[in-house]
Amino acid sequence: MNHDDLTGRLDTLVIGGGQAGLAIGFYLKEQERNFLILDANQRIGDAWRKRWDSLRLFTPAKYDGLPGAPFPGDPLSFPSKDALAAYLEGYAARFDLPVQTGVPVERLWRDGDRYIVNSGGNRWEARNVVVATGSTQVPEVPSFAGELADSVVQLHSSQYRNPGQLQEGPVLVVGMGNSGAEIAIEVSRTLHTTQVAGRPAGEIPVKHGRTAARYAFPVVRFLGLHVLTLGTPIGRKVVPALKAHAEPLVRTKTKDLAAAGVQVVPRVTGVADGMPVVADGTRLEVSNVIWCTGFREEFSWIDPALLDAGAMPRQWRGVALDSPGLFFLGQRFLYAEVSDTLPGLGRDARYLASKIPVPVTRGSAVAAT
Ligand code: FAD
Numbered sequence: 480m481n482h483d484d485l486t487g488r489l490d491t492l493v494i495g496g497g498q499a500g501l502a503i504g505f506y507l508k509e510q511e512r513n514f515l516i517l518d519a520n521q522r523i524g525d526a527w528r529k530r531w532d533s534l535r536l537f538t539p540a541k542y543d544g545l546p547g548a549p550f551p552g553d554p555l556s557f558p559s560k561d562a563l564a565a566y567l568e569g570y571a572a573r574f575d576l577p578v579q580t581g582v583p584v585e586r587l588w589r590d591g592d593r594y595i596v597n598s599g600g601n602r603w604e605a606r607n608v609v610v611a612t613g614s615t616q617v618p619e620v621p622s623f624a625g626e627l628a629d630s631v632v633q634l635h636s637s638q639y640r641n642p643g644q645l646q647e648g649p650v651l652v653v654g655m656g657n658s659g660a661e662i663a664i665e666v667s668r669t670l671h672t673t674q675v676a677g678r679p680a681g682e683i684p685v686k687h688g689r690t691a692a693r694y695a696f697p698v699v700r701f702l703g704l705h706v707l708t709l710g711t712p713i714g715r716k717v718v719p720a721l722k723a724h725a726e727p728l729v730r731t732k733t734k735d736l737a738a739a740g741v742q743v744v745p746r747v748t749g750v751a752d753g754m755p756v757v758a759d760g761t762r763l764e765v766s767n768v769i770w771c772t773g774f775r776e777e778f779s780w781i782d783p784a785l786l787d788a789g790a791m792p793r794q795w796r797g798v799a800l801d802s803p804g805l806f807f808l809g810q811r812f813l814y815a816e817v818s819d820t821l822p823g824l825g826r827d828a829r830y831l832a833s834k835i836p837v838p839v840t841r842g843s844a845v846a847a848t
Pocket of ligand 1: 496499517518534537584611614616658819821822
């Protein structure tokens with residue numbers, strides 16, 4: 480099928496063809512719907528390809544598969560980001576999912592009983608829209624980053640690929656989440672004096688690896704999938720607090736940082752004379768800064784009338800509360816602690832697919848809308 484022909488009027492449009500968009504595509508295909516997935520990237524899997532070179536998933540392969548296609552190979556291994564990207568590309572091909580790449584959606588709004596989507600000169604109309612644009616679209620950097628001296632090389636973790644991007648001299652990694660801890664270790668191995676600023680939001684108390692994949696991950700996954708959800712009293716109590724915090728360290732622990740000679744310093748609170756200053760007032764003379772300060776979800780391309788006062792989705796479990804036919808998938812804590820990860824999004828996708836209204840047809844499963 481030539482997917483480029485799928486323009487104009489559709490039953491369902493999925494915006495974002497990362498793992499979340501592909502997972503719901505699987506169910507839409509199963510339902511024989513008239514649908515299309517639009518993605519801004521040039522190639523399926525690019526969201527993963529663009530991450531740093533040495534990145535391996537922290538989730539074992541046995542939990543990294545999407546609906547209908549287990550991740551190939553050793554189930555207790557931790558795939559590289561490129562292996563995951565290749566898997567996603569193969570997944571779309573295997574199920575013949577209609578994906579158009581290189582299409583950044585610029586506007587989404589509602590007109591009567593349809594949604595209108597615009598990208599460049601192109602326009603699509605659909606009765607239903609699933610927003611699956613991920614939770615890592617906008618890198619977060621403190622406002623004072625712009626005050627760093629021009630001589631300092633600064634990168635966000637989303638721009639970091641390998642230590643070759645850095646110049647000679649000390650490196651400050653800001654933020655001690657999983658990205659910060661892993662990048663700090665990698666950078667310290669290339670003879671850079673490395674400091675990491677901040678405190679982790681806890682550590683998973685088991686050593687990461689095959690044994691954890693076999694025994695601990697099933698427990699963690701069960702908790703994240705079935706206990707810490709918006710459907711349980713404990714989940715409703717704990718999830719808002721979890722949402723406000725970074726994830727605990729999973730693979731790289733503070734003792735690994737110490738062993739690698741990475742110095743932990745307090746939070747960065749500002750910049751003085753072009754150099755970062757930490758909470759105890761110390762000014763650090765550095766040549767490189769890597770901001771591992773996270774991401775924010777942003778929906779500025781969606782008509783504010785379809786969002787809440789804070790420009791965020793008004794939804795429960797991904798179903799928009801007062802915009803029939805609008806759905807969200809893949810956001811942090813959409814329903815469960817693992818909603819934005821591979822072990823969690825298949826279930827959310829299946830649930831959403833069951834909520835997308837079935838078109839009224841005459842003698843066919845698919846409505847010609
Ligand atoms: P994305 O993969 O970000 O895909 C969203 C897609 O939407 C992109 O392809 C993008 O091009 C497209 N898009 C965005 N905006 C538009 C637009 N306006 N128009 C058209 N297309 C658009 N999870 C795990 O389960 N295991 C791990 O080990 C793991 N490791 C991670 C490591 C890092 C460093 C990070 C940052 C995240 C990790 N995650 C991991 C979390 C999560 O699985 C990923 O963030 C995942 O990529 C989210 O999938 P997604 O489909 O929701 O979003």
